[in-house]
Amino acid sequence: MTSVRKRRMRTTGRIDYRFGEKHLAYMRRARLCTLNAAEGAVRSGKTVCNLFVFAHLLEFSRDRLHLATGATTSGAKVILGDGNGFGLEAIFAGRCRWGLYKGFDALTVSTLCGDKVVLFAGGRNADSFRKIRGLGIGMWIATEINLHHPDMIKEAFSRQLAARDRHVFWDLNPEAPGAFIYREYLDRYARAVTDGTLSPDFYNYAHFTIYDNPSVPPGRLSEIEAQYEKGSLWYRRDILGERCAAEGMVYPRFADDPSQFTLDPSSVGNLSFISVGVDFGGNRSKTTFVAVGFSPGFTRMTALCDAVLDNRMGEVTADDVNGACEAFLLRVSRLYPGVPIRYLFCDSEAQYLIHGLKRALQRRRTIFDPRNRTNVPIPSVLNALKRPIHERIACATSLFAAGRLFLTSDCPHLAAGLSGAVWDSSREKDTRLDNFTSDIDILDAFEYAFERFMGKLVSGEKEE
DSSP states (O other), X not given: OOHHHHHHHHTOOOOOOOOOHHHHHHHHHHTTOSEEEEEEOTTSSHHHHHHHHHHHHHTTOSOSEEEEEESSHHHHIIIIIIGGGTSHHHHTTXXXXXXXETTEEEEEEXXXXXXXXXXXXXXXXXXXXXXXXXXXXXXXXXXXXXGSOHHHHHHHHHTTTTOSSOEEEEEEOOOOTTOHHIIIIIHHHHHHHHTTSSXXXXXXXXXXXXXXXXXXXXXXXXXXXXTSOTTSHHHHHHTSOOOOOOOSBSSHXXXXXXXXXXXXXXXXXXXXXXXXXXXXXXXSSOEEEEEEEEOGGGOOEEEEEEEEEOOTTTTOOHHHHHHHHHHHHHHHHHHSTTSOEEEEEEOTTOHHXXXXXXXXXXXXXXXXXXXXXXXXXXXXXXXXXXXXHHHHHHHHHHHHHTTOEEEETTOHHHHHHHHHOBBOTXXXXXXXXXXXXXXXXXXXXXXXXXXGGHHHHHHTOOOO
């Protein structure tokens, strides 16, 4: 070993993390087992367990290339690379560097057995597997494996066929009991170990709750619990770590008493800016508009007003949509004068309507308000992100539980949509029932208006 290598080794810092007995038992087995799965609640320490064992084995692995995946590449880098101070770059502080490796975001680590390269990739999309085709990897660590596409999982396994020291580390929050990750992998492996088809040294599984993690102080635990509605789907999964199916009302707390979340428009308070979501209707659905206001620092979100354009069996034209949108923007500006309407997020599946709306608004540059004899600036017209429905619902549910999401009395359609939304029990994924028995279109428009700011709303980040 060269003197440079020795100097790098000495710069590695110490990470203080308190593991419970359940964590330690899982980690001891993980050093020996091929596939390791840590399932359970948020903040339960499951990801950190996998990171520490992965890092320990990386030090002595005979393979040079390794894989780290998340639902997205950025998610993998944040959760596994940074890890809130407990990720790979902290574990190998002073002897690792970020860079690119053949088109991958990669972390190169100087170990006792030479340089190792950890490639970071996303696994959510149907074509994610194409990114890793042709690779030969040793170990694979994946966070949120339940959000990976099945083809990505199969491809990652095939990339390990020539590994000299093969290990797999998965973590996940609980899903519905019938989710594919249980059916095709975890439950199948557990049965195979029980009946002797698989060696016990192949599969290592542990279930954790937030109460198993001694690193979470009581005060912080109370803060985390307060973000959830007790008894809700998200509370049972994220706090108790239960596998449970989505059923019944999507927003039971709101449906039970909408009045506790309803404000008079005059009591909305100070707003930083307004965002408008638009869902374009189809043959049987309606075109919907929802304006959402954000308080300074994203401390509160308020649905300000809504509007619905009945498509009358497809007879509505693009000009009708453009006119309805201009009228809605004018209405919002009159209700909340002086508050900028910054964004118009539109259903990305109707690109021809978005382009037409954008051209119509850009030609106008401003909308003249004859009542107040003022010009209303045109907001930026952008595609909705259309993040997974369960993520959008989880954000709204947590904000309701924390007392940070309200509607004004000018949102009758949205209030009805929230009260009537139910889960589709026939689907494997957490999905709202969409059979025209409740107004899903208004909920989509509402979510398009805030989904780009979900991270800031949950964390309370300052507005940039």
